[in-house]
Amino acid sequence: MALLAKGVDYFGEGGFPVTVRRVATLAAGAPAHPHDVTEIEHWHDFCELVIVVGGRGRHLLEGGAFHVSTGDVFVVQGEQVHCFRERDGLVLLNVMYDPTRIPLPTGLLRRLPGYSALFMLEPAFRKAHRFSSRLRLSRSELARAEALVERMEAECGNVTEGKQNVRDGHEAVLLALLVELMVFLSRHYGASGSTESRALLRVGELVSLLEQRYHEPWTLEQLAARAGLSRTNLLLTFRRATGQSPIDFIIGLRVAAARRLLRQTTLDITDIALECGYADSNYFARQFHQVQGLTPSAYRRQERSSR
Structure with missing residues (x-):
C-alpha cells in the first residue's frame, strides 16, 4: 500500500x-x-x-x-x-x-x-x-x-x-x-517539437484563447476545429486539462469577469451581460445565479455592504 x-x-x-x-x-x-x-x-x-x-x-x-x-x-x-x-x-x-x-x-x-x-x-x-x-x-x-x-x-x-x-x-x-x-x-x-507535446499544446492554446476571448459566441464545433480534434476527443482532453467541459469553462470565465465588473464599476446589468458575451441579460442572470448562488444585483449589493 x-x-x-x-x-x-x-x-x-x-x-x-x-x-x-x-x-x-x-x-x-x-x-x-x-x-x-x-x-x-x-x-x-x-x-x-x-x-x-x-x-x-x-x-x-x-x-x-x-x-x-x-x-x-x-x-x-x-x-x-x-x-x-x-x-x-x-x-x-x-x-x-x-x-x-x-x-x-x-x-x-x-x-x-x-x-x-x-x-x-x-x-x-x-x-x-x-x-x-x-x-x-x-x-x-x-x-x-x-x-x-x-x-x-x-x-x-x-x-x-x-x-x-x-x-x-x-x-x-x-x-x-x-x-x-x-x-x-x-x-x-x-517551443517543444515532439508530436505528443504538440498535441497537448493545441489544447493548451485553446485554453489560452478562451482566457482572452471568452466573450465570443463559441460553439463546440468551432473549438474542436481550433484544437484539431474531434468533438468527442476535445471533450475528453479538455476535461482532463481543466476538470470542466469547454462550455462550462467559458461560463466560469464569463461569470468571473462579471463579478469583477459588478464590484468595480457602476455599469448596469444589461451592459455587464453584453461585456461578458451575453446578448440576453435574463439568460446571463440565470447563469450567474447558477454558478454564484446569487443574482447579479444581489451579488453587487452584498459586495457593497461588505466594504
Whole structure:
C-alpha cells in the first residue's frame, strides 16, 4: 500500500505551502533529507514539480515505468502514486507546492499554452505517451531553472525541530519565484517539437484563447476545429486539462469577469451581460445565479455592504 507524504512534513505546521527538497543518490540508500521517500511508493496531498539535474533512474508512476535523466522536467499531481528506482547518480530538485492554498495567478498562467500543457495535461497523458510528452531542457536552460530553484531554497530557510528559520517576506518571494519558474518552463514547453507535446499544446492554446476571448459566441464545433480534434476527443482532453467541459469553462470565465465588473464599476446589468458575451441579460442572470448562488444585483449589493 502506498505511503501518504503529508505536506505538513515538508512545509511545517502552519508553514507557507511552497518549499524545495534536493534529493541526491547517497551511498547505501541513505535518505537525502528528513521524510525522504524517493524510493518508496507514495502519493502527496500537494503537487510536486520535479527537475532532474543529474544522473539517471527509473520513475514508477501509476503502474507505468519511465526512464528519466538529466534535463527532464515533469509534474506529479497530488494523488499520483510514484517512486524512483535504479538510481544512478540521480539528483532531483523537487519543488513542492499546494495550489489549493496559495494565490497562484492561474488565469494569467493559462494564457501560456505551455502552462496548460505541462502542468495540467502532460501528467494525465504521461502514461499513454510513454513519457515522450515530457519537457526536456538543454544544459543552459537547465542551469537557468536550477538557479531559480536555488533562490527558492535560500528563501525556504532551515527546518529544525519542526520550525522554519526564514526571513520576513519569504512567502511573497517564494510565490514570485514559483510563478517565474512556471512561466520559464511553460515557455520552453511551448517551443517543444515532439508530436505528443504538440498535441497537448493545441489544447493548451485553446485554453489560452478562451482566457482572452471568452466573450465570443463559441460553439463546440468551432473549438474542436481550433484544437484539431474531434468533438468527442476535445471533450475528453479538455476535461482532463481543466476538470470542466469547454462550455462550462467559458461560463466560469464569463461569470468571473462579471463579478469583477459588478464590484468595480457602476455599469448596469444589461451592459455587464453584453461585456461578458451575453446578448440576453435574463439568460446571463440565470447563469450567474447558477454558478454564484446569487443574482447579479444581489451579488453587487452584498459586495457593497461588505466594504
